[in-house]
Amino acid sequence: MEINHLLKRGVDIIKDREYGNPVLEATLLLGKLLNVDKVYIYTHGKDQVPEPIVDKFLELMDKRSKGYPIQYILKEKEFMGLDFYVEEGVLIPRPDTETLVEYVLRHIDKNYKDRLVNFLDLGIGSGAICLSVAHYRKNANVYGVDIHDTPLKVASINKERFNLDNVKLYKGDLFKGIEDLGLEGKFHIIASNPPYIPKREIETLQKEVKDYEPVDALDGGEDGLSFYRRIIPESKRYLQEKGLLIFEIGYDQGKQVKDILMDNGFKNIQILKDLQGLDRVVFGTKN
Ligand SMILES: C[S@@+](CC[C@H](N)C(=O)[O-])C[C@H]1O[C@@H](n2cnc3c(N)ncnc32)[C@H](O)[C@@H]1O
Structure with missing residues (x-):
């Protein structure tokens, strides 16, 4: 599946929640799984995503839709300009x-x-x-x-x-x-x-x-x-x-x-x- 399509599916899964930023969260998560930054995601929408990563991404978006904190999924939270590992x-x-x-x-x-x-x-x-x-x-x-x-x-x-x-x-x-x-x-x-x-x-x-x-x-x-x-x-x-x-x-x-x-x-x-x-x-x- 192309990055653009997968991103849209991810956003659709979490867009009805009252909090958070669905587009940013989906972009950061896909970037983490593909090991690229968010600018890459925005500029390479036609790239194909390998099937195991598609599955993992959709599974984690589903978890997020149930309220699981995005920081625990990304395993990171910025504080005082430092990227803290969190779990x-x-x-x-x-x-x-x-x-x-x-x-x-x-x-x-x-x-x-x-x-x-x-x-x-x-x-x-x-x-x-x-x-x-x-x-x-x-x-x-x-x-x-x-x-x-x-x-x-x-x-x-x-x-x-x-x-x-x-x-x-x-x-x-x-x-x-x-x-x-x-x-x-x-x-x-x-x-x-x-x-x-x-x-x-x-x-x-x-x-x-x-x-x-x-x-x-x-x-x-x-x-x-x-x-x-x-x-x-x-x-x-x-x-x-x-x-x-x-x-x-x-x-x-x-x-x-x-x-x-x-x-x-x-x-x-x-x-x-x-x-x-x-x-x-x-x-x-x-x-
Ligand atoms: C509100 S969190 C603060 C964590 C961190 N300092 C921060 O500001 O993000 C409180 C912390 O106190 C720890 N804690 C709770 N009871 C404690 C106790 N009796 N002695 C030492 N640490 C305790 C918890 O495990 C937790 O990590």
């Missing part, structure tokens, strides 16, 4: 999370220019936060912890992909992952994008998210705040004096997380908005 079992990095990373990069430049800075990421997923910091700031000595094997495997693949030698990854339940390393009082920055969706709201999320993304990356307990309640008091043992604790939050959690930081003696507390103008990041410093 089922890790959260797909979100553009909103760039707000946190960009603040961390500015904070490093302002306070630790050309000095070594110890950075910890709790709940690494694909490695979006910790590997971006490690890539863009070579003076960062980066530690990452996740409780599950798939995120650790995927983040290790991405660490290799970006050729980073300033990152160490550990398995564990939040700070337990690094508790034997003698790092108490050593971190200049601790960051986390923890699970923060209130349990009862998970069912209301769009199908792509609730059916296919890992629930342990989403579920923040009854009110969505359980990880902030754990991380904030425990972080004081691991932060240096004046160290920064920075979180991604749900758009309506700014005040509550700010209050937990205040109750635990954090100073210089601020809320940052994402590109849509919604509260997305809260941070404070230890003293």
Whole structure:
């Protein structure tokens, strides 16, 4: 079958869904299977596609039509200008999370220019936060912890992909992952994008998210705040004096997380908005 015809069949399979971009998604997927870029697909419409690739393409378009995320099919998601490998079992990095990373990069430049800075990421997923910091700031000595094997495997693949030698990854339940390393009082920055969706709201999320993304990356307990309640008091043992604790939050959690930081003696507390103008990041410093 010709590229043009196959593309049209693929678009027809997914065009009735309410979200996504059918033409772009079909083009990217066919390009991936043929190992060519999207410009090639647009300019070689008359090329014949081998039969096994036709079958594979139609099978994957069918899967996509049932809400399976395109990023898991393509096995890739761009974040902070880096192409992260992703697969089922890790959260797909979100553009909103760039707000946190960009603040961390500015904070490093302002306070630790050309000095070594110890950075910890709790709940690494694909490695979006910790590997971006490690890539863009070579003076960062980066530690990452996740409780599950798939995120650790995927983040290790991405660490290799970006050729980073300033990152160490550990398995564990939040700070337990690094508790034997003698790092108490050593971190200049601790960051986390923890699970923060209130349990009862998970069912209301769009199908792509609730059916296919890992629930342990989403579920923040009854009110969505359980990880902030754990991380904030425990972080004081691991932060240096004046160290920064920075979180991604749900758009309506700014005040509550700010209050937990205040109750635990954090100073210089601020809320940052994402590109849509919604509260997305809260941070404070230890003293
Ligand atoms: C919202 S995802 C964030 C992933 C990634 N940092 C990002 O921003 O794309 C939360 C991550 O926390 C991990 N996680 C959940 N509970 C944890 C725990 N108790 N200790 C460590 N990691 C945990 C999940 O496996 C998941 O990878």
